[in-house]
Amino acid sequence: MTEAEWKRANRAAWDELVGIHLAPGGYDLADLRAGAGRLNAIEEAELGPVAGLRVLHLQCHFGRDSLILAQRGAEVTGLDFSPPAIAAARDLAAELGLAGRARFVEADLYDAQTAIPEPASFDLVYITWGAIIWLSDIRRWAKIVASFLKPGGRLYLAEAHPAALVLDDLTPAADGMPGFYTPYFASAPFAYEMTHDYMNEAAELRNTRQYSWIHPLGEVVTGLLDAGLRLDWLHEHDAVAWRMFRCLREDEAGLFRWPDKRWLPLSFSLSATRSGA
Numbered sequence: 001m002t003e004a005e006w007k008r009a010n011r012a013a014w015d016e017l018v019g020i021h022l023a024p025g026g027y028d029l030a031d032l033r034a035g036a037g038r039l040n041a042i043e044e045a046e047l048g049p050v051a052g053l054r055v056l057h058l059q060c061h062f063g064r065d066s067l068i069l070a071q072r073g074a075e076v077t078g079l080d081f082s083p084p085a086i087a088a089a090r091d092l093a094a095e096l097g098l099a100g101r102a103r104f105v106e107a108d109l110y111d112a113q114t115a116i117p118e119p120a121s122f123d124l125v126y127i128t129w130g131a132i133i134w135l136s137d138i139r140r141w142a143k144i145v146a147s148f149l150k151p152g153g154r155l156y157l158a159e160a161h162p163a164a165l166v167l168d169d170l171t172p173a174a175d176g177m178p179g180f181y182t183p184y185f186a187s188a189p190f191a192y193e194m195t196h197d198y199m200n201e202a203a204e205l206r207n208t209r210q211y212s213w214i215h216p217l218g219e220v221v222t223g224l225l226d227a228g229l230r231l232d233w234l235h236e237h238d239a240v241a242w243r244m245f246r247c248l249r250e251d252e253a254g255l256f257r258w259p260d261k262r263w264l265p266l267s268f269s270l271s272a273t274r275s276g277a
């Protein structure tokens with residue numbers, strides 16, 4: 001499996017998902033269109049005010065969260081490698097009258113410094129849910145993130161927990177819990193057969209094969225420290241923002257949890273600040 005092959009497969013899958021996520025059964029954009037978009041409960045509790053901040057939203061998909069942050073007074077740059085995602089984000093920004101506060105850049109994450117030649121100019125780098133799992137080199141990612149932050153600027157990251165990513169619904173246990181799928185410590189990407197979309201289970205997918213990585217928590221944190229960031233906090237959650245496994249139950253806040261016990265962490269979030277302010 002070459003880099004060109006896994007990247008092509010992942011891009012095709014994400015290009016296809018844009019249309020599914022914008023169609024009925026996909027993302028609910030009613031609050032955003034009404035002028036008061038809401039992030040998931042975890043980010044709402046942790047992120048804090050963004051008004052007046054220059055925000056870089058990496059792997060922004062079709063810009064829903066970018067535009068929520070713009071609605072709150074941030075000046076946002078969103079980046080994603082999917083052309084239909086960026087086209088949809090620009091259309092949505094124009095529709096909402098937010099084009100002056102939200103711009104969108106089509107580029108691979110690893111080309112971000114060329115696509116956005118604005119080093120050390122952002123107050124906040126914002127990355128959430130299903131982002132770093134598509135990236136092959138976490139130490140390089142951490143350096144790129146750090147390079148965009150002003151001294152005193154910070155990264156907010158919320159992501160699937162790597163300990164949960166070793167599990168999968170393709171090999172379920174007898175009690176309906178997900179089975180063991182792939183090792184925690186693996187350097188190669190693992191191939192994943194996407195049987196259903198995480199937002200719209202009824203959608204039929206043409207591009208089902210994806211390739212992703214498990215980045216152990218220690219490697220993520222150490223990569224950020226080595227890139228010059230200071231860890232402010234690290235939270236592990238027994239909830240996640242989407243139905244990661246079929247057995248998860250949605251709670252009243254819209255998060256997904258194990259059915260009857262806390263079992264393993266499902267997600268983590270962290271804040272890390274660039275020193276030198």
Ligand SMILES: C[S@@+](CC[C@H](N)C(=O)[O-])C[C@H]1O[C@@H](n2cnc3c(N)ncnc32)[C@H](O)[C@@H]1O
Pocket residue numbers: 010014015059060061062063064065079080081082085107108109110127128129130131134135
């Ligand atoms: C699960 S989505 C992120 C979801 C987003 N946080 C949201 O809630 O809408 C993952 C995004 O990563 C993008 N992506 C995957 N690999 C990428 C890469 N190498 N460079 C840039 N974007 C990438 C995909 O196009 C997709 O939009």
